[in-house]
Amino acid sequence: MSERQRANRQPSAVTSAPLRLGTRGSKLAMAQSGQVADALTARTGRPVELVEVVTAGDRSNAPVHRLGVGVFVSALRDALVAGTIDFAVHSYKDLPTAPAPGLHIAAVPQRQDPRDALVARDGKTLAELAPGASVGTGALRRIAQLHALGLQLSVTPIRGNIDTRLGRVLGPEADLDAVVLARAGLARIDRTDAITETLDPMMMLPAPAQGALAVECRADDPDLVELLALLDDAPSRAAVTAERAMLATLEAGCSAPVAAYAEVAEGDTGDEIYLRGAVISPDGTREIRLSRTGTPADAAEIGKALATELLELGADSILGPQAHDGLGTQQFGSTE
Numbered sequence: 062m063s064e065r066q067r068a069n070r071q072p073s074a075v076t077s078a079p080l081r082l083g084t085r086g087s088k089l090a091m092a093q094s095g096q097v098a099d100a101l102t103a104r105t106g107r108p109v110e111l112v113e114v115v116t117a118g119d120r121s122n123a124p125v126h127r128l129g130v131g132v133f134v135s136a137l138r139d140a141l142v143a144g145t146i147d148f149a150v151h152s153y154k155d156l157p158t159a160p161a162p163g164l165h166i167a168a169v170p171q172r173q174d175p176r177d178a179l180v181a182r183d184g185k186t187l188a189e190l191a192p193g194a195s196v197g198t199g200a201l202r203r204i205a206q207l208h209a210l211g212l213q214l215s216v217t218p219i220r221g222n223i224d225t226r227l228g229r230v231l232g233p234e235a236d237l238d239a240v241v242l243a244r245a246g247l248a249r250i251d252r253t254d255a256i257t258e259t260l261d262p263m264m265m266l267p268a269p270a271q272g273a274l275a276v277e278c279r280a281d282d283p284d285l286v287e288l289l290a291l292l293d294d295a296p297s298r299a300a301v302t303a304e305r306a307m308l309a310t311l312e313a314g315c316s317a318p319v320a321a322y323a324e325v326a327e328g329d330t331g332d333e334i335y336l337r338g339a340v341i342s343p344d345g346t347r348e349i350r351l352s353r354t355g356t357p358a359d360a361a362e363i364g365k366a367l368a369t370e371l372l373e374l375g376a377d378s379i380l381g382p383q384a385h386d387g388l389g390t391q392q393f394g395s396t397e
């Protein structure tokens with residue numbers, strides 16, 4: 062480590078200098094980083110300064126499922142390790158399942174509504190769209206589930222930031238009848254007004270960790286770890302732990318679109334976790350859906366067990382064309 066890096070690593074929770082929160086410059090990233098910064102300052106009195114970090118994902122126009130979502134994350138993680146920022150806020154669903162050496166997820170703040178949302182012309186719901194209506198979405202998981210609904214929709218892969226995607230339906234250049242995107246993203250940039258239907262997880266099971274944030278810092282900064290942990294929400298962390306454990310276990314044996322949604326609720330004998338998981342072929346003709354319950358303390362085991370059961374039922378045989386065009390299983394988490 063250089064002298065400069067060593068010096069950069071000094072500021073932490075024990076000083077009163079502003080904490081440097083590294084963020085992508087997109088409207089969504091700025092919004093969620095700003096919200097976490099405000100929450101931390103309100104909670105601790107510590108000022109937080111946003112530091113913009115440009116990622117390879119922001120510079121490229123290639124489809125996200127080809128880039129891999131990791132490209133949005135690695136520049137932030139490099140800045141954390143180098144000490145040019147103190148902490149970062151990620152959309153949890155964009156994090157690769159492999160752990161990042163030297164880094165620690167200090168908090169999972171209370172999760173937003175994890176469901177997907179439809180934004181359609183003329184206030185329409187999915188069921189009201191005419192056969193052949195064009196629906197845009199970037200995620201293989203959504204494409205697969207839209208096909209599985211059997212509504213004869215014309216599903217179009219799209220990408221771009223949230224405003225770009227909304228513009229495909231609402232703007233002067235609108236060319237689609239509808240788009241599907243995460244409700245949480247719309248909520249964070251204050252655009253839930255555009256939603257014409259919030260999709261029931263029975264027909265559109267969300268991505269693992271959708272709607273959750275990961276607040277990450279260096280593992281060797283215990284004061285900051287402790288400070289950021291004040292933002293942690295235990296039920297949200299348990300839900301995300303179950304969903305991500307399922308995803309990580311499936312990655313080893315399957316490269317089909319995966320969906321997972323855990324709900325934590327108070328039961329008669331304490332909190333209960335209810336995890337649903339699904340693997341769907343990209344054309345929607347084959348799918349396996351399962352669920353499991355348990356206690357939040359066993360979240361990781363529940364996720365692993367559900368994935369094992371999905372694999373036993375043939376999850377690995379539900380392969381889409383993406384399995385044959387050079388994308389290995391390590392790309393699996395990039396379906397969002």
Ligand SMILES: NCc1[nH]cc(CCC(=O)O)c1CC(=O)O
Nearest residue numbers: 152242243245246271272273397
């Ligand atoms: N795929 C990109 C992405 N990463 C995080 C969100 C916002 C939702 C979230 O924080 O989970 C989105 C937009 C979307 O999926 O529509």
